[in-house]
Amino acid sequence: MIGLEDASVSFGARPLLSGISFTVPVGRSMAVLGPNGRGKTTLLRALLGFQPLAKGRRSAPKIAGYVPQHGASQAKLSGLDVVIMGRAARLGLFGQPSAEDRAAAEEALVEVGACHLAELRYDRMSGGQRQMVMIARAIATSSPALVFDEPTSALDLGNQSRTLELLNTLRLRRDKAILFTTHDPNHALAAADDVLLMMPGGREMHGTVADMIEPDKLSELYGVPMRWVDVNGPTGETRRAILPAFAGIEAA
Numbered sequence: 001m002i003g004l005e006d007a008s009v010s011f012g013a014r015p016l017l018s019g020i021s022f023t024v025p026v027g028r029s030m031a032v033l034g035p036n037g038r039g040k041t042t043l044l045r046a047l048l049g050f051q052p053l054a055k056g057r058r059s060a061p062k063i064a065g066y067v068p069q070h071g072a073s074q075a076k077l078s079g080l081d082v083v084i085m086g087r088a089a090r091l092g093l094f095g096q097p098s099a100e101d102r103a104a105a106e107e108a109l110v111e112v113g114a115c116h117l118a119e120l121r122y123d124r125m126s127g128g129q130r131q132m133v134m135i136a137r138a139i140a141t142s143s144p145a146l147v148f149d150e151p152t153s154a155l156d157l158g159n160q161s162r163t164l165e166l167l168n169t170l171r172l173r174r175d176k177a178i179l180f181t182t183h184d185p186n187h188a189l190a191a192a193d194d195v196l197l198m199m200p201g202g203r204e205m206h207g208t209v210a211d212m213i214e215p216d217k218l219s220e221l222y223g224v225p226m227r228w229v230d231v232n233g234p235t236g237e238t239r240r241a242i243l244p245a246f247a248g249i250e251a252a
């Protein structure tokens with residue numbers, strides 16, 4: 001289980017998170033949505049112990065699979081080496097990766113569909129390729145907690161779709177607590193059970209995807225009118241998507 005209980009974070013005199021509580025049990029996935037600068041990254045960092053709490057408590061396993069929004073450069077390491085680093089916390093200070101660690105890293109690369117990145121230097125990869133490698137690294141930890149900060153932000157639509165399918169597959173195995181931030185409510189529809197809406201002005205709302213991902217709440221969250229649309233899926237099924245009606249978009 002991962003979560004925060006009555007947690008507050010301040011930067012200097014500025015309170016950013018105030019008495020926030022949520023839990024993500026093993027077997028469920030929660031999406032966090034909120035406007036830029038509202039505190040989503042800070043919330044993840046507080047949960048993982050990278051950001052001190054002014055008040056409250058956090059629950060997280062000692063080793064978590066974490067994909068930060070902006071990964072470090074990992075200069076000159078291959079994709080596989082970066083994924084093997086996900087095993088590092090299990091190795092101790094001077095431990096060398098075993099054949100088993102290597103196999104787990106290779107398996108994680110297969111799982112995210114990024115075997116072709118194993119030998120490529122990480123610092124020469126595109127933003128999207130790095131993101132896939134970092135997701136593999138998180139999976140390679142074998143932690144029961146996976147925490148992703150905007151895991152699809154650098155990905156094209158095809159890779160977004162594949163990554164969301166992967167997140168959904170991980171969700172449906174029901175053996176991990178998964179938390180991810182996103183700016184697209186459709187990502188919550190695709191891969192989450194629950195949603196935390198960090199509303200403007202400091203309020204939070206928490207509930208199931210069905211209760212949280214709906215036009216009125218999202219219009220309030222972003223200040224943009226939202227509407228449901230039906231889109232045909234590849235096998236003729238109807239998929240519901242929720243879209244912003246940006247100014248300039250003509251009525252359908």
Ligand SMILES: Nc1ncnc2c1ncn2[C@@H]1O[C@H](COP(=O)(O)OP(=O)(O)OP(=O)(O)O)[C@@H](O)[C@H]1O
Pocket residue numbers: 011016034035036037038039040041042043
């Ligand atoms: N170490 C820090 N010191 C001071 N202020 C900080 C620090 N880290 C974050 N902040 C501020 O806290 C606020 C929230 O930042 P955070 O990155 O958590 O937002 P976010 O919701 O993830 O934003 P985005 O959607 O743009 O990624 C921002 O105003 C940011 O400048």
